[in-house]
Amino acid sequence: MPNYAILANPGHNRIYLDAALPIAQQELQAMCAAVGSPILGFEPPLAGLPASLCFRTETPLSEPALAAMAAASIYYALFEVLDGGLLKPVVVPDIYTFPPGMSQILKYVGKTNEQFTRLMINLGLAACGTGSERIRLVDPMCGKGTTLYEGMVRGFDVEGIEINGKWVQEIQAYMVRYLKMGKYKHKVTKSRRNGPDGKKVADSFVLDTAANKADYAAGNTQSFKLYSGDTRQANLLLKxxxxDLLVSDLPYGVQHGNKNAKDSKLERSALGLLEQALPAWHHGLKPKGALVISFNEFTMKWQEVAPLLDQAGFEVGAEAPFTGYLHRVDQSINRNLIVATKR
Known part of the structure; x- marks a missing residue:
């Protein structure tokens, strides 16, 4: 029975790392089960190793399972644990198209930890049942774009909606600058999106690019779409x-608030906004597509979010490994997430 040890990335935020190891166990179980290589259990960490998770499987990890290890939010290195505690390095496939640094360069107050964003994407992939060859990921409240960048480095097509025009401009400027500095071929198209009544719904920014020139010349490109608009009108922006995936970090009510349709004042809880937006989000997802949203339990509860998703046509993942992710970020944020699939 093979035993493995996965070392945690030393670049983790120290505060987040304390919570990352326990919740990464759930993440790894979800990812490996989805590719047919379930984890049988976790072992105590080996003496002398830095932060790590040790686990056992019934058979050696398959190629899809090794790719899942490489994508794991805590991944730094993988070893097979041999008799006597000896460690044998295990080579994992390169899962990235663009460098992972694309999502790590920007630093700003209120930014969601990149590793946690990666964890949400991994859970979405594990829950997703669309069977698509190319994943299309949407973040309908994309902020300054961390989820979109994470999707790009994984080879996905991505779409983002953001109501803050300043942030939209910052995302556009960053992407164009990044691609120019990296000498990646790309094409930018800007347009206006109108609703059925002819009124403007959003400004559209579409970027087609590829990580290498041969793919770009062959038309094998990745699409980066960004809309400066209201997430409650996502049905007018998304086909x-x-x-396949909807991944979003809802406003925590600390650095960022939100508005609902009835009141122009900022609110700490995003629950009202979520209720109004869910029908539009449901419209854009494929059947069996997965939704993963995170939120601050100090402003809204898992038990409040789950019924809204059920009423909107989603099947909520109410058992492990899609539960058990509640963790403290700081004194004002107790973060949780919920996973659901479109019926």
Whole structure:
């Protein structure tokens, strides 16, 4: 029975790392089960190793399972644990198209930890049942774009919606600058999106690019779409049944608030906004597509979010490994997430 040890990335935020190891166990179980290589259990960490998770499987990790290890939010290195505690390095596939640094360069107050964003994407992939060859990921409240960048480095097509025009401009400027500095071929198209009544719904920014020149010349490009608009109108921006994953970090009510349709004042809880937006989000997801949203339990509760998703046509993952992710970020944020699939 093979035993493995996965070392945690030393670049983790120290505060987040304390919570990352326990919740990474759930993440690894979800990812490996989804590719047919379930983890049988976790072992105590080996003496002398830095932060790590040790686990056992019934058979050696398959190629898809090794790719899952490489994508794991804590991944730094993988070893097979041999008799006597000896460690044998295990080579994992390169899962990235663009460098992972694309999502790590920008630093700003209120930014979601990149590793946690990666964890949400991994859970979405584990829950997703669309069977698409190319994943299309949407973040309908994309902020300054961390989820979109994480999707790009994984080879996905991505779409983002953000109501803050300043942030939208910052995302556009960053992507164009990044691609120019990296000498990546790309094409930018800007347009206006109108609703059925002819009124403007959003400004559209579309970027087609590829990580190498041969793919770009062959038309094998990745698409980066960004809309400066209201997430509650996502149904006017996203094609029906077009997205495989919806991953979003809802406003925590600390650095960022939100508005609902009835009141122009900022609110700490995003629950009202979520209720209004869910029908539009449901419109954009493919059947069996996965939704993963995170939120601050100090402003809204898992038990409040789950019924809203059920009423909107989603099947909530109410058992492990899609539960058990509640963790403290700081004194004002107790973060949790919820995973669901479109019926």
């Amino acid at each position: 029906r049944n077009s997205c």
